[in-house]
Amino acid sequence: MRAPSALILGTVLTYLSIIVALPLAALVWRSGGRGAAGFWSSVSSPEALSALELTLVVSLVVALVNAVSGTIIAWVLVRDDFRGRSVVNALIDLPFALPTIVAGLTLLALYGPRSPVGINVAYTRAAIVLAILFVTLPFVVRTVQPVLLELDRELEQAAASLGATRWQTFTRVVFPNLLPGILSGVALAFARAVGEFGSVVLITGNLPFKTEVSSVYIFGQLESGNTSGAAAASVVLLGISFGVLLLIGAVRRWTTRHDA
Amino acid sequence: MGITVRYVTKRFGDYTALDDISLSVPSGSLMALLGPSGSGKSTLLRVIAGLERPDSGDVLISGEDATELDPRKRGVGFVFQHYAAFKHMTVWDNVAFGLKIRRRPKAEIRKRVAELLELVQLDPFAQRYPSQLSGGQRQRMALARALAVEPRVLLLDEPFGALDARVRAELRTWLRRLHEEVQVTTVFVTHDQHEAMDVAGHVAVMNHGRIEQVGAPRELYEYPSSAFVMGFVGPASKVAGAWVRPHDLELSLEPSDGALAATIERIVHLGFEVRIELSIQDGEAALVQITCDDLSRLELKRGDSVWVLPRRSRAFAEA
Amino acid sequence: MTRKLALRTFALGYLAAILVGPLVLVFYRAFEHGFGEAWSAVTTPPALHAFELTLLITAIAVPANTIFGVLCALAVVRHPFRGKGLLNAVVDLPMALSPVVVGLSLFLLYGRTGWFGSWFLARGIQILFALPSMILATVFVSLPFVVREVVPVLREIGTDQEQAAATLGASRLQTFFRITLPALRWAIAYGVVLTTARSLGEYGAVSVVSGRVAGKTATATLFVEDRYQSFDIVGAYAASVVLALMAVSVLLAMNLLRRKEDAL
Numbered sequence: 052m053r054a055p056s057a058l059i060l061g062t063v064l065t066y067l068s069i070i071v072a073l074p075l076a077a078l079v080w081r082s083g084g085r086g087a088a089g090f091w092s093s094v095s096s097p098e099a100l101s102a103l104e105l106t107l108v109v110s111l112v113v114a115l116v117n118a119v120s121g122t123i124i125a126w127v128l129v130r131d132d133f134r135g136r137s138v139v140n141a142l143i144d145l146p147f148a149l150p151t152i153v154a155g156l157t158l159l160a161l162y163g164p165r166s167p168v169g170i171n172v173a174y175t176r177a178a179i180v181l182a183i184l185f186v187t188l189p190f191v192v193r194t195v196q197p198v199l200l201e202l203d204r205e206l207e208q209a210a211a212s213l214g215a216t217r218w219q220t221f222t223r224v225v226f227p228n229l230l231p232g233i234l235s236g237v238a239l240a241f242a243r244a245v246g247e248f249g250s251v252v253l254i255t256g257n258l259p260f261k262t263e264v265s266s267v268y269i270f271g272q273l274e275s276g277n278t279s280g281a282a283a284a285s286v287v288l289l290g291i292s293f294g295v296l297l298l299i300g301a302v303r304r305w306t307t308r309h310d311a
Numbered sequence: 312m313g314i315t316v317r318y319v320t321k322r323f324g325d326y327t328a329l330d331d332i333s334l335s336v337p338s339g340s341l342m343a344l345l346g347p348s349g350s351g352k353s354t355l356l357r358v359i360a361g362l363e364r365p366d367s368g369d370v371l372i373s374g375e376d377a378t379e380l381d382p383r384k385r386g387v388g389f390v391f392q393h394y395a396a397f398k399h400m401t402v403w404d405n406v407a408f409g410l411k412i413r414r415r416p417k418a419e420i421r422k423r424v425a426e427l428l429e430l431v432q433l434d435p436f437a438q439r440y441p442s443q444l445s446g447g448q449r450q451r452m453a454l455a456r457a458l459a460v461e462p463r464v465l466l467l468d469e470p471f472g473a474l475d476a477r478v479r480a481e482l483r484t485w486l487r488r489l490h491e492e493v494q495v496t497t498v499f500v501t502h503d504q505h506e507a508m509d510v511a512g513h514v515a516v517m518n519h520g521r522i523e524q525v526g527a528p529r530e531l532y533e534y535p536s537s538a539f540v541m542g543f544v545g546p547a548s549k550v551a552g553a554w555v556r557p558h559d560l561e562l563s564l565e566p567s568d569g570a571l572a573a574t575i576e577r578i579v580h581l582g583f584e585v586r587i588e589l590s591i592q593d594g595e596a597a598l599v600q601i602t603c604d605d606l607s608r609l610e611l612k613r614g615d616s617v618w619v620l621p622r623r624s625r626a627f628a629e630a
Numbered sequence: 631m632t633r634k635l636a637l638r639t640f641a642l643g644y645l646a647a648i649l650v651g652p653l654v655l656v657f658y659r660a661f662e663h664g665f666g667e668a669w670s671a672v673t674t675p676p677a678l679h680a681f682e683l684t685l686l687i688t689a690i691a692v693p694a695n696t697i698f699g700v701l702c703a704l705a706v707v708r709h710p711f712r713g714k715g716l717l718n719a720v721v722d723l724p725m726a727l728s729p730v731v732v733g734l735s736l737f738l739l740y741g742r743t744g745w746f747g748s749w750f751l752a753r754g755i756q757i758l759f760a761l762p763s764m765i766l767a768t769v770f771v772s773l774p775f776v777v778r779e780v781v782p783v784l785r786e787i788g789t790d791q792e793q794a795a796a797t798l799g800a801s802r803l804q805t806f807f808r809i810t811l812p813a814l815r816w817a818i819a820y821g822v823v824l825t826t827a828r829s830l831g832e833y834g835a836v837s838v839v840s841g842r843v844a845g846k847t848a849t850a851t852l853f854v855e856d857r858y859q860s861f862d863i864v865g866a867y868a869a870s871v872v873l874a875l876m877a878v879s880v881l882l883a884m885n886l887l888r889r890k891e892d893a894l
Contacts, residue, residue: 055802056709063702063717070770071720074735077745081738120644127641131634139642141885145649147824148877148884150831150851153870156858157652160659160867167655185648239726246728248834249851253858266730266834273734273838282738285731292726296719362793382796389797395790399812408808409798453794460798 075289082282093283101260102268103287109176109264110244113183117240118233121191128192129199146188151249154185159254174256179264182250187243191236198232231306235299242295246288313338313496314359314464319368321354328354329365330520336498336513338373341490343507344500345543346517352500355517356466359498360387373463385464388457388495392469394449396441402428402452403437409460427455430489447478451485458493467499471506483510504544508532516540538627548597553624557586557600561620564609570618573597575611587611589619656874660867671857671865672872679846680853681872687761687849688829691768695825699776700811700818706777707784724773732770733838736763740839759841764849767835772828776821783817784810820887827880831873 083090093099128140146154158181160166163173172178202225210220248266255262257271265288272281314336321329328351336342344352357363359370361382369378377385397405406427410420428434431451441449450470457465470486471479487510490497501507507514508528515525516539524536528544535541538554547554551571563570573589576596585606587599599619601609611617660668671677702721706714724732740757741747750757757763791813795805811818833851840847848856850873857865 056705059701060705060709060711063698063705066698067702067717067720070766070773071723073745074732074739074766074770075723077739078731078735120641123637124641124644127638131638133638137885139645141881142645142649144881144884145653145877148827148831148880150833150854150873150877152833152851152854153656153831153873153877154652156854156866156870157656157874160655161652168651181648185652188648242726246726246731248728248730249837253855266728269728269730269734270838273737278734278738281734285728285734288728288731292723292728293719296722296726300715300719360797362796382793383799383801385797387797389794391790391794393790395794397791397794397809399815408795408800412799412804456794456798 078282078289079286081279082286084279084282089279090283090286093280094287096280098259098263099265099268099280099284102263102265103284105176105179105263106245106265109179109183110241112180113187113244114237114241116180116184117187117191118237121188121236121240122195122229122233125192125195125199129196143189143192146186151186151247152253155182155250155253158182158185158250163254173254174258174262176255176262178254179251179262182254183244183247186247186250187240190240190243191233194236194239195229195232198229202228231302234302238295238299238302242292245291245295313340313373314498315369315371316355316359317369317371319355319358319365319370321351321358321363321365327520329358332368332520332522334515334522334525336496338496339494340513341487341497341511342499342513342515343511344498344517345502345504345507345514347502347543349519350517351520352502352517353468356468356498356500359464360389360466361385362389386460386462388460388462388465390450390453390457390465390467390470392472394441394446394453394473396449396453398441401438401440402433402444405441405452406456406459408456413460423459427459430458430492431455445478446474447482450474450482454489458495462495465495465497467497469500469502472501479506486510508544514544516543518543535625541625541627546598549595550591550597550619550621550624553621553626555597555621555624557598559621559623560597560599561622562587562599562601562605562609562611563618563620566618567620570620573617573619575613575615575617578606578611578613589617591619653874656867656870660864660871663864667864668868668871671862671868676848677853677865677869680848680850680869683761683764683848684830684850687765687768688826690765691772691829692822692825694769695773696776696818696822698773699780699821699825700814702777703780703784707781708789721774721777724771729771729832729834730838733767733835736767736770736835736839740766758839759847761847763839764836764847767839768829768832771832771835772825775824775828776818779817779821779824780814783814787813816887816890819890820884823880823883823887827877830876830880 085093094103124143128136128143149157158178159173161168162170162178162181164171172181206224206228207220210224215223246266247264248270251257251264252267252270255264255267257263257267259268263271265284269281269284269288272278272284314334316332316334319329319332320327330351332351332355334355344355346352354363358365359372361377361380365378369376371377372385372387382389397408400408403424407420407424410423415423425434428437431454433448433451433455436444436448441452444452454470471482474482483506486499499511512527513525514528514531516523516531518539524531524540526534531540531544535544541547541554546557548557548560550560566572571591573591575587576590577588579586579588580603583603585601585603587601589597589599591597597619672681705711706717737758738744739746740750740763742751747757755762757766787810791809792805795809800808831851832849833855836849837852837855840849840852850869854866854869854873857869
């Protein structure tokens with residue numbers, strides 16, 4: 052390898068090691084601090100399991116809701132035309148730009164104890180779903196939009212000319228093309244949901260076995276000094292994140308399988 | 312002087328792109344590297360430019376050994392098939408780029424760029440961006456840019472391949488005239504035999520990483536050294552074991568000594584010329600070329616039986 | 631026609647309930663007791679320090695990740711090597727990982743009993759509960775954005791322009807600064823905006839490593855939480871408004887740049 056390439060690669064690898072790889076290695080190492088048995092008992096403690104179950108269920112619900120609502124919003128933004136459409140389009144990115152703690156606060160303002168619309172879901176599981184729906188809003192929308200934009204209208208016209216109803220055209224022609232975009236958006240939303248912390252920490256009250264998600268559980272364990280317990284649960288979340296990334300990669304390869 | 316390539320071999324994994332190639336390009340000449348896809352012609356051009364390193368062999372430019380030199384030190388101008396225009400710079404800045412890199416005085420740059428833009432007839436477009444130009448204009452800009460730094464050698468990789476037929480024809484003539492004016496050693500790559508024969512003073516025919524024959528266009532056409540060259544450089548048919556050009560096959564309604572029986576399959580009118588597709592007695596297909604006057608005189612039509620006599624044919628040792 | 635209207639109503643209604651309603655209310659609550667009170671809440675010394683700290687951390691994290699991002703994209707696209715898939719996964723990981731896990735891993739690495747912790751502490755250098763760890767946390771979570779924006783563009787540009795520059799006499803460095811970088815400028819700009827947004831808004835990881843010493847290691851987001859926990863509602867919402875305004879500026883920048891990218 053020629054000198055500049057080696058230099059670039061060396062710099063990149065060093066940076067990544069210091070910033071990402073070494074901390075995560077330390078995490079994995081310390082999670083095994085009390086041996087495999089210790090690890091297992093940490094992650095299978097009732098509170099940890101309850102938190103994990105809640106986290107996964109909520110994330111799944113959020114992912115499914117986003118699959119539908121995200122697709123519809125993307126559809127409306129691409130195919131429909133109304134005044135203020137570009138403003139709405141820009142707003143979609145807001146949950147990404149807004150700090151999660153502020154997101155939690157804004158939801159608390161509208162759907163908490165002093166709610167002006169009379170809806171109070173604070174300290175409930177519904178609140179968790181709500182908070183995570185907010186922060187994951189952009190994901191499916193932004194992965195589906197470009198696919199819709201690129202989708203040739205002629206495909207739908209061809210289907211119509213061959214006698215397909217609108218529903219058949221959608222399910223047989225349009226939807227299969229949208230599916231990879233929806234899936235990668237859903238995967239990203241799921242990953243984000245599993246790890247979400249800032250927006251849920253205020254609105255949910257973090258009651259163990261009731262409204263405590265894994266990230267909050269980990270935080271609590273750390274505060275009470277149980278670092279290897281926190282580390283063990285963290286490794287579980289790390290594994291889920293990695294798994295989701297591999298899934299997204301697989302979806303990407305599957306998407307391009309028909310490409311030249 | 313000019314360019315000398317000696318025993319160059321280049322492999323990409325298992326695939327041999329250049330197989331022990333040697334070639335001499337006379338100084339100041341205009342040579343075409345002609346061949347089908349995969350013949351190695353682009354690879355050879357890029358090896359001369361230094362954009363690829365050969366596995367073995369040498370490249371000499373103007374007598375100097377350039378084999379180990381970076382492209383930037385070889386003094387070669389290179390024109391790409393898809394222009395490689397610097398999209399974020401104006402036409403002016405594109406052409407001036409090489410001179411700015413060499414830190415030439417501003418006045419000199421201004422003068423030279425203006426001269427070149429006039430030469431390639433792009434002076435009204437100096438402040439436009441490449442995206443605002445047509446394909447032909449972009450390629451002329453690319454040429455001006457390559458010439459700006461007074462290269463010892465000008466290399467063009469299928470320069471007209473991305474353009475439509477009419478523009479291609481215009482630019483062919485234009486390139487020939489440009490070469491007459493600028494007189495720098497020029498090599499261009501093409502798979503189009505008409506282009507090679509039309510533009511170049513010398514043609515090197517390549518196939519499977521080897522050079523089949525080098526010579527003037529007429530030489531290649533009349534005295535091809537192999538069946539491949541004969542068939543690539545112009546239309547040819549195999550008749551009775553030898554190769555013959557369509558206009559060297561004599562057509563008549565009467566048999567004669569050495570003539571073969573044939574049936575007319577198809578008559579194609581190409582203006583003054585008429586090309587007739589025949590099938591000869593043993594089923595082989597052949598092409599004959601006659602004038603439209605002859606066609607009317609003989610009153611030929613599809614299905615007719617005729618006699619063909621090869622006036623001049625070449626036999627090659629089967630490879 | 632009615633189907634279109636139904637879809638539109640659903641979409642806009644959903645957005646109003648989840649997105650717009652809450653945001654509008656934050657502004658309302660912040661200024662409920664007058665502009666003056668809101669203003670004084672965000673101009674107290676701890677508040678100003680918190681915003682300063684956020685901006686300082688961002689001012690360090692963004693350039694670092696931008697330079698890294700461009701170099702990483704070059705490595706991935708132009709110089710293929712074995713293990714590239716693993717590299718891509720590691721680069722993408724911060725986007726999929728919980729911020730608390732990020733904070734914890736830094737805590738374990740630089741804590742008293744961590745691999746690096748003892749080394750730094752022995753030399754009197756404070757990493758955890760101080761600025762360095764907060765910078766490291768922020769750099770970690772905002773790492774992928776420039777890379778992800780630049781890689782596809784770099785791939786699409788191809789090498790022709792760079793080869794042309796080489797034949798015209800440009801050195802590798804000259805080619806990089808005059809040809810490659812300008813071609814990437816919109817992708818880099820967009821990536822910088824995303825990185826900035828992520829850095830400004832970071833909460834979870836920084837929360838773990840900072841120790842939340844109010845007035846010392848509290849960033850703007852930590853300040854918001856602190857005000858809320860202290861029942862200073864106006865303070866919490868006022869600071870949120872400032873952060874929301876920063877977010878809206880980021881949105882505008884994103885929108886502008888997206889149009890620039892499409893126009894080319």
